Amino acid sequence: MLTINNLQASVEDKQILKGINLQVNAGEVHAIMGPNGSGKSSLASVLTGRSQYEVNGGEVTFEGKDLLDMSPEDRAREGVFLAFQYPVEIPGVSNINFLRTAMNEIRAYRNLPPLDAKEFLKLSRERQKLVEFDAQLVNRSLNEGFSGGEKKRNEIFQLAMLEPKLSILDETDSGLDIDALRIVSNGVNKLRSKDNAFIVITHYQRLLEYIVPDFVHVLYNGRIVKSGTKELALELEERGYDWLKEPFESESI
Amino acid sequence: MTDTVSLYDQFQALHAERNSGREGWLKDIREAAFNTFTELGFPTIKREDWKYTNVLPFLKEEFQVEQLHSVAFPATISDESIAGLDAHIIVLQNGRLTNAPKIKGVKIATINDAVDLGGAEEYLAKSIPVEKHPFAALNTALFEDGIVIEIEKNVQVDKPLHIIHTYNSLEAAFVQPRILVISHKHSHADIIETTKVLSNYTLFSNSVTEVYVKENAQLNHYVLQSEPATSRFVSFRQATQEKDSLYNNYTFTMPGAALVRNNLIAALKGTNVETHMFGLYLASDNQLIDNHTSVEHQQPNCFSNELYKGVLKDTSKAIFSGRIHVFQDAQKTNAFQQNNNLLLSDKATVDSKPQLEIYADDVKCSHGSTAGSFNKESLFYLQSRGIGEATARNMLVAAFAFDVTSKVKIPALRAHIEHLIEHNLTENYD
Ligand SMILES: Nc1ncnc2c1ncn2[C@@H]1O[C@H](COP(=O)(O)OP(=O)(O)O)[C@@H](O)[C@H]1O
Ligand SMILES: [Mg+2]
Numbered sequence: 001m002l003t004i005n006n007l008q009a010s011v012e013d014k015q016i017l018k019g020i021n022l023q024v025n026a027g028e029v030h031a032i033m034g035p036n037g038s039g040k041s042s043l044a045s046v047l048t049g050r051s052q053y054e055v056n057g058g059e060v061t062f063e064g065k066d067l068l069d070m071s072p073e074d075r076a077r078e079g080v081f082l083a084f085q086y087p088v089e090i091p092g093v094s095n096i097n098f099l100r101t102a103m104n105e106i107r108a109y110r111n112l113p114p115l116d117a118k119e120f121l122k123l124s125r126e127r128q129k130l131v132e133f134d135a136q137l138v139n140r141s142l143n144e145g146f147s148g149g150e151k152k153r154n155e156i157f158q159l160a161m162l163e164p165k166l167s168i169l170d171e172t173d174s175g176l177d178i179d180a181l182r183i184v185s186n187g188v189n190k191l192r193s194k195d196n197a198f199i200v201i202t203h204y205q206r207l208l209e210y211i212v213p214d215f216v217h218v219l220y221n222g223r224i225v226k227s228g229t230k231e232l233a234l235e236l237e238e239r240g241y242d243w244l245k246e247p248f249e250s251e252s253i
Numbered sequence: 254m255t256d257t258v259s260l261y262d263q264f265q266a267l268h269a270e271r272n273s274g275r276e277g278w279l280k281d282i283r284e285a286a287f288n289t290f291t292e293l294g295f296p297t298i299k300r301e302d303w304k305y306t307n308v309l310p311f312l313k314e315e316f317q318v319e320q321l322h323s324v325a326f327p328a329t330i331s332d333e334s335i336a337g338l339d340a341h342i343i344v345l346q347n348g349r350l351t352n353a354p355k356i357k358g359v360k361i362a363t364i365n366d367a368v369d370l371g372g373a374e375e376y377l378a379k380s381i382p383v384e385k386h387p388f389a390a391l392n393t394a395l396f397e398d399g400i401v402i403e404i405e406k407n408v409q410v411d412k413p414l415h416i417i418h419t420y421n422s423l424e425a426a427f428v429q430p431r432i433l434v435i436s437h438k439h440s441h442a443d444i445i446e447t448t449k450v451l452s453n454y455t456l457f458s459n460s461v462t463e464v465y466v467k468e469n470a471q472l473n474h475y476v477l478q479s480e481p482a483t484s485r486f487v488s489f490r491q492a493t494q495e496k497d498s499l500y501n502n503y504t505f506t507m508p509g510a511a512l513v514r515n516n517l518i519a520a521l522k523g524t525n526v527e528t529h530m531f532g533l534y535l536a537s538d539n540q541l542i543d544n545h546t547s548v549e550h551q552q553p554n555c556f557s558n559e560l561y562k563g564v565l566k567d568t569s570k571a572i573f574s575g576r577i578h579v580f581q582d583a584q585k586t587n588a589f590q591q592n593n594n595l596l597l598s599d600k601a602t603v604d605s606k607p608q609l610e611i612y613a614d615d616v617k618c619s620h621g622s623t624a625g626s627f628n629k630e631s632l633f634y635l636q637s638r639g640i641g642e643a644t645a646r647n648m649l650v651a652a653f654a655f656d657v658t659s660k661v662k663i664p665a666l667r668a669h670i671e672h673l674i675e676h677n678l679t680e681n682y683d
Contacts, residue, residue, distance in 0.1 A: 050633055072637050073636045077639045090652055091655070092653065093651075098635070101640055105644065158638065
């Protein structure tokens with residue numbers, strides 16, 4: 001589904017991604033772990049087309065198409081979704097109208113007719129339940145005044161509505177208490193299928209007890225320095241990241 | 254000034270003709286106003302309050318300044334009403350009243366009739382500071398006719414009064430509409446003003462609207478400006494408020510008229526008065542939209558709140574000047590003011606100038622002004638959900654305007670304005 005080959009990117013002339021390689025197939029869940037500042041969010045940003053990032057090497061194909069060549073909206077329409085680490089608040093844009101616009105623009109791109117109000121509402125109710133998202137929040141301004149946890153749940157609610165092929169969850173677990181974490185994870189697990197894939201970015205192996213990954217990668221200083229299976233997450237939990245850091249630290253000096 | 258000499262001469266001739274053979278209070282007022290205008294002349298950028306707006310180039314044209322009442326108008330204007338709006342419609346043609354609907358508790362008359370009957374004397378031109386406003390002086394000296402709307406005591410008007418200003422001419426025209434509104438004690442009314450320009454010739458409108466909101470009366474006053482590029486609008490509106498009254502002014506200016514200069518004054522002459530001024534301006538092309546507002550807190554325990562928001566495209570220019578004047582006696586004043594601007598083009602400019610003159614010590618006052626472009630994070634967020642860039646920008650503009658549009662209390666009018674905003678911005682951005 002997604003092939004990342006030697007991806008390099010910079011922001012404000014600072015090289016952040018220094019050659020990322022990753023293959024994600026349909027049906028898989030990949031976890032990306034790594035210390036703060038290693039470039040995890042940057043990778044998510046580059047994959048979804050945030051304009052501040054300049055790609056200066058490598059390529060990314062998504063379902064056989066050149067992903068980096070597309071506008072952010074076309075990437076979403078092709079089926080890429082990012083659950084933001086820091087979702088923005090947009091006062092004056094209603095949550096539900098925003099979602100409806102998004103959904104219908106995606107449908108139009110795929111030559112599907114817009115959902116009528118009734119169908120949309122039905123789907124919305126159903127998906128709200130899936131992530132136990134408060135109906136009152138649905139009608140408020142987008143994320144305005146939401147708590148950290150509510151914002152994260154809103155991201156997963158949107159994910160559930162838009163049914164992307166590839167979902168990237170950027171630290172969706174941070175700021176969630178254990179109940180919320182379980183709800184969000186349950187939602188994600190219900191949405192998992194053989195046709196879609198997830199990249200789960202996290203600090204903590206805690207999340208990975210709920211969303212069990214097929215692969216775990218460690219991103220450090222702009223590179224994937226280690227890949228393994230879910231056992232790697234446990235090892236990281238025990239040993240920290242330092243044992244992975246050393247050789248690269250000296251190399252980069 | 255040389256360029257406007259002939260225009261001045263036209264006005265002087267008109268003034269001489271109008272006032273010959275007339276006697277009475279109105280003659281005296283007109284005489285004094287014309288002298289004031291002669292002294293002041295058309296405002297130049299040397300005047301502090303016209304520093305950013307050079308009106309003179311807009312006056313360099315051969316204008317028809319009289320006999321505008323004899324211009325023919327097409328038979329119907331029914332399609333100019335706002336979809337779904339249930340209102341009493343009052344149509345003015347080049348400033349003259351053509352139909353006066355019968356409304357329970359509301360008196361509507363031409364100014365000339367009202368003057369003949371003696372009703373207007375107490376109010377007409379009685380409290381506006383023409384010495385500071387050359388255009389208002391000119392209008393006062395020379396308006397041909399206009400309307401008086403009186404909301405009678407204790408009356409709650411059942412539907413909004415929708416004044417439709419229509420303009421037509423066979424050459425460039427200079428019109429001077431005049432409106433007098435009196436909301437008597439304990440009355441409650443909504444007034445909506447919209448404008449329709451029918452001709453393709455240049456139109457210069459110099460209007461004066463005087464509003465009196467008496468004790469414990471409430472008036473919501475909506476002004477919607479969406480005129481073609483051939484028009485220039487200079488307006489003067491003043492609300493004079495007595496104790497316990499509420500006046501809400503909503504001024505919406507859409508892309509169009511080459512020049513818009515609104516002067517809006519609220520004179521709070523009683524205690525416990527509440528005043529709101531909401532403004533939204535969308536400027537495009539080479540438009541110049543200038544809002545000068547002034548809130549005069551003359552008495553204690555009053556509250557005023559002003560929120561003006563602007564969206565600027567292309568090479569447009571906006572000016573906001575907001576004055577809050579708290580008199581020495583006006584203790585316990587609460588006065589707030591905010592002006593926010595969204596610049597959609599780096600060639601658009603805005604000058605935002607708050608002016609606080611506070612002579613009382615126990616007051617709460619605040620003001621703020623911002624100018625900025627789109628929030629990139631917000632834009633990216635919307636796009637990352639599959640929303641195209643143009644749509645995303647429109648959503649953000651609507652969201653920016655929301656603080657103001659959401660204050661409109663008449664649903665059909667609000668929908669109409671939201672539609673106009675969307676319609677006016679669904680074009681390419683640069
Ligand atoms: N807009 C930006 N301007 C400058 N540096 C940035 C910007 N965004 C991220 N960075 C830098 O890129 C590096 C990687 O950040 P990030 O991708 O957020 O890491 P992570 O998500 O792994 O914590 C950090 O050193 C951070 O300071
Ligand atoms: Mg991060």
